[in-house]
Amino acid sequence: MTHTAPPGDAIAAVTHPNPYPWYAALRSGPAVVRDERLRLWIASRADVVRDLLTNDALRVRPVAEPVPAAIAGTPAGEVFGQLVRMNEGDTHATHKPVLQRALAGLDLASAHEAAMHIAARMSHAPLSGLCLAYPVRAVAHLLGFADEELAHLSDWMREFVACLSPLSTPAQLDAASSAAAALMERFERLADARPAPRGSLLAAVQAEASEPRSRTLRANLVGLLSQTCEATAGLLGNSLAALAREPDLRRRLASRWELLPALVEEVARHDPSVQNTRRFVARSTFVDGTLLAPGDAVLLVLAAANRDPALNPAPATFELMRTHRQTLGFGYGPHACPGQALAFTIAAAGLRALLSAGLRTEALLARGWDYQPSVNARIPRFH
Numbered sequence: 001m002t003h004t005a006p007p008g009d010a011i012a013a014v015t016h017p018n019p020y021p022w023y024a025a026l027r028s029g030p031a032v033v034r035d036e037r038l039r040l041w042i043a044s045r046a047d048v049v050r051d052l053l054t055n056d057a058l059r060v061r062p063v064a065e066p067v068p069a070a071i072a073g074t075p076a077g078e079v080f081g082q083l084v085r086m087n088e089g090d091t092h093a094t095h096k097p098v099l100q101r102a103l104a105g106l107d108l109a110s111a112h113e114a115a116m117h118i119a120a121r122m123s124h125a126p127l128s129g130l131c132l133a134y135p136v137r138a139v140a141h142l143l144g145f146a147d148e149e150l151a152h153l154s155d156w157m158r159e160f161v162a163c164l165s166p167l168s169t170p171a172q173l174d175a176a177s178s179a180a181a182a183l184m185e186r187f188e189r190l191a192d193a194r195p196a197p198r199g200s201l202l203a204a205v206q207a208e209a210s211e212p213r214s215r216t217l218r219a220n221l222v223g224l225l226s227q228t229c230e231a232t233a234g235l236l237g238n239s240l241a242a243l244a245r246e247p248d249l250r251r252r253l254a255s256r257w258e259l260l261p262a263l264v265e266e267v268a269r270h271d272p273s274v275q276n277t278r279r280f281v282a283r284s285t286f287v288d289g290t291l292l293a294p295g296d297a298v299l300l301v302l303a304a305a306n307r308d309p310a311l312n313p314a315p316a317t318f319e320l321m322r323t324h325r326q327t328l329g330f331g332y333g334p335h336a337c338p339g340q341a342l343a344f345t346i347a348a349a350g351l352r353a354l355l356s357a358g359l360r361t362e363a364l365l366a367r368g369w370d371y372q373p374s375v376n377a378r379i380p381r382f383h
Contacts, residue, residue, distance in 0.1 A: 009035060010042050010299055014275045014378055015371035023304035031288035040297050044304035046311035048287060052300055054333035057285035061086055070173055075181040076163040082219035085335060095220055100338040102204040108341060111142055112349045119353035127382045132158060135232035136225050138346045144190060144197030156182050157229050167373055187218040227339060230377045234273020235264060235347040237380035241369065242267050243361040250361060260348040262320050270318050272329035275303040276376045302328045
């Protein structure tokens with residue numbers, strides 16, 4: 001990849017070849033800065049980002065628009081409105097612990113083995129498409145879907161996640177709603193099976209839920225797949241990019257599969273797939289003397305916070321065996337993602353399957369890559 005000019009703003013930074021020097025400059029400034037063109041406050045220091053993620057004056061959605069206007073009243077909007085990560089209060093308090101407990105009880109060694117088989121069957125597919133489809137198929141398999149359904153589920157999920165982006169066209173939003181309806185129907189069919197597949201993630205979720213066949217629970221299983229789609233795709237892709245850029249790292253990992261989880265964890269800190277998240281001010285609050293007023297939007301630059309030396313010493317250095325590694329890419333506080341360990345497991349399994357199948361990461365560097373258009377997700381498109 002050739003060097004280009006610095007990104008123009010915090011949104012352009014997400015898909016810039018190397019936004020990290022720009023993030024460092026941003027982090028050296030005030031606790032929050034105003035970007036009038038983006039109409040956002042921007043926070044990039046680790047202490048400020050963590051404080052804002054736990055500040056109860058902020059919400060994950062604007063108070064007046066719990067569902068984006070572009071999808072309100074559609075099947076995609078119905079799913080969106082029930083997601084625990086897009087809600088506060090009762091919906092969040094009731095359903096997130098169910099997902100947390102089910103995911104915490106998952107046998108990650110078995111999940112790794114199952115995911116590796118899914119990835120191995122896809123290892124000759126175009127790499128960028130594989131990065132997006134494989135994590136969804138892996139989680140759908142863990143939920144208990146039959147192998148013949150996995151391709152349809154990953155295709156629908158690719159269409160559904162378009163509704164989460166402000167960059168989507170009307171045609172993409174229509175496709176997202178059709179996909180949401182299809183996904184809910186498939187989850188309903190799976191949930192109505194008696195019993196849920198033994199040992200499946202669905203069985204674990206249903207065992208934890210007071211209403212195991214509720215529509216809200218099914219919507220959140222769709223949401224689990226949607227988070228898998230982009231966050232884990234970027235984690236896998238950025239891990240491949242790290243191996244492509246670092247010949248010493250390639251040599252160190254040659255056939256030493258036990259080091260792959262450490263690689264994935266350092267990539268999640270050093271070049272995370274989720275670069276930022278937004279919060280919306282519900283009532284007035286001060287941040288280091290700056291007043292944030294109701295209705296204000298705040299962009300929390302998680303990728304910049306990950307490289308804050310106050311959070312991780314020598315943050316620009318890629319350290320495979322880094323001690324006391326800390327990352328904010330999966331959130332912090334009440335809205336921390338409960339699927340972090342599963343995402344790491346799936347990415348490591350995918351890496352092992354691809355490398356075992358003979359993928360030469362040095363060839364990726366020769367061909368180069370850019371990034372999927374996005375306002376928050378950093379997902380390589382390999383040439």
